[in-house]
Amino acid sequence: MTTVRDILAAVDRLAPLALAEAWDNVGLLLGDPEAEVRRVLVALDVTEAVCAEAEQVAAEVVLAHHPLIFQPVARLTAETVQGRLALRLAREGRAVIAAHTNLDSAPGGLSDLLAGMIGLTDTEPLEAGPSPRRYKVVLYAPEDALEAVADAAFDAGAGRVGRYTEVAFETAGTGRFRPGQGAQPAEGEVGRASRIAERRLETVVPEARLGAVLAAIVRAHPYEEPVVDCYRLDEASVPTPPGQGGRGLTAGLGRVGPIKGSRTLGDLADKTREALGCESVRLAGDPAAPIERAAVLTGSGGGMAQALRRAGAQAFVTGEMKYHDLSDLAAGGTGVILGGHWRTERVTLAAWAPRLAEAVDVEVRMSERERDPTVWR
Numbered sequence: 015m016t017t018v019r020d021i022l023a024a025v026d027r028l029a030p031l032a033l034a035e036a037w038d039n040v041g042l043l044l045g046d047p048e049a050e051v052r053r054v055l056v057a058l059d060v061t062e063a064v065c066a067e068a069e070q071v072a073a074e075v076v077l078a079h080h081p082l083i084f085q086p087v088a089r090l091t092a093e094t095v096q097g098r099l100a101l102r103l104a105r106e107g108r109a110v111i112a113a114h115t116n117l118d119s120a121p122g123g124l125s126d127l128l129a130g131m132i133g134l135t136d137t138e139p140l141e142a143g144p145s146p147r148r149y150k151v152v153l154y155a156p157e158d159a160l161e162a163v164a165d166a167a168f169d170a171g172a173g174r175v176g177r178y179t180e181v182a183f184e185t186a187g188t189g190r191f192r193p194g195q196g197a198q199p200a201e202g203e204v205g206r207a208s209r210i211a212e213r214r215l216e217t218v219v220p221e222a223r224l225g226a227v228l229a230a231i232v233r234a235h236p237y238e239e240p241v242v243d244c245y246r247l248d249e250a251s252v253p254t255p256p257g258q259g260g261r262g263l264t265a266g267l268g269r270v271g272p273i274k275g276s277r278t279l280g281d282l283a284d285k286t287r288e289a290l291g292c293e294s295v296r297l298a299g300d301p302a303a304p305i306e307r308a309a310v311l312t313g314s315g316g317g318m319a320q321a322l323r324r325a326g327a328q329a330f331v332t333g334e335m336k337y338h339d340l341s342d343l344a345a346g347g348t349g350v351i352l353g354g355h356w357r358t359e360r361v362t363l364a365a366w367a368p369r370l371a372e373a374v375d376v377e378v379r380m381s382e383r384e385r386d387p388t389v390w391r
Contacts, residue, residue: 056379067384149246
């Protein structure tokens with residue numbers, strides 16, 4: 015049986031919750047972690063239309079990019095839109111999971127997807143985030159039990175390095191022990207020294223998943239007292255996960271990199287419009303200006319001027335920006351292409367949803383009812 019907790023764990027593996035900005039609110043926002051799940055509905059926002067769709071398709075979980083509950087609330091009533099939607103979903107027994115800035119920042123997340131869509135290569139974060147602290151976990155198990163113990167650890171979040179999963183090192187050896195009085199050994203006899211063939215497994219675990227991984231190992235292990243070693247890794251010793259272009263991408267907001275072939279700002283605008291499937295985009299700067307290096311950030315791209323200058327970006331593709339931020343960038347030689355907040359996130363979220371579907375044993379559907387709240391006339 016797949017539970018809400020299992021869906022949350024899959025999201026955490028794909029886009030670690032620890033990558034979220036400090037001001038954000040991600041993870042399970044509403045619902046019972048142990049409730050059974052057969053279907054997940056993915057949407058940009060939790061709206062009336064999305065709630066009705068979740069009811070129609072019998073989705074037990076709504077996975078939203080924008081959190082339904084953003085700031086702490088003193089009361090939850092039907093007098094607000096937020097309260098009305100939350101109460102409806104609670105009555106219907108549906109859960110809400112938010113994957114916001116963690117999904118923006120994660121390798122393989124929305125920023126990576128948009129960068130790939132418009133032809134950026136060898137990308138790196140536009141604004142790198144802190145690397146989550148990681149631990150080396152070492153366990154020992156009988157040869158015939160190792161696979162089950164390792165699977166439990168991997169399912170709980172161990173062994174993820176960049177886009178690789180189940181990363182570990184395995185060696186064979188001999189375990190020795192003498193069970194004392196009162197022990198109930200799975201192997202050997204009380205009072206007698208024993209030696210059995212064992213295997214040692216080493217893997218890495220992010221700090222946020224350490225407790226879950228250790229608990230999973232103990233549950234799956236056949237020994238009465240499993241031996242598990244845990245070492246905190248120094249930041250300097252932690253290898254950087256591979257990224258979009260294989261240059262050692264760490265997590266962080268936005269992406270920046272060279273563009274395939276030579277392009278002008280106007281060419282990049284056309285490519286962006288095609289990738290987003292929209293009739294038009296907004297452009298600030300000289301359409302004929304040559305562009306060799308560009309940056310992207312889905313949603314709102316404000317406050318990134320210094321990062322763009324440091325990265326040497328000649329163009330910036332994002333959803334929306336304040337007028338003066340946009341005009342200052344254009345005046346300084348960085349062309350800006352605005353594809354709309356909703357569209358830059360919705361298109362990339364739809365491209366990410368199949369990755370979630372591969373990670374869980376339930377149906378994952380992209381919302382068909384939600385619409386951009388803004389329209390061109």
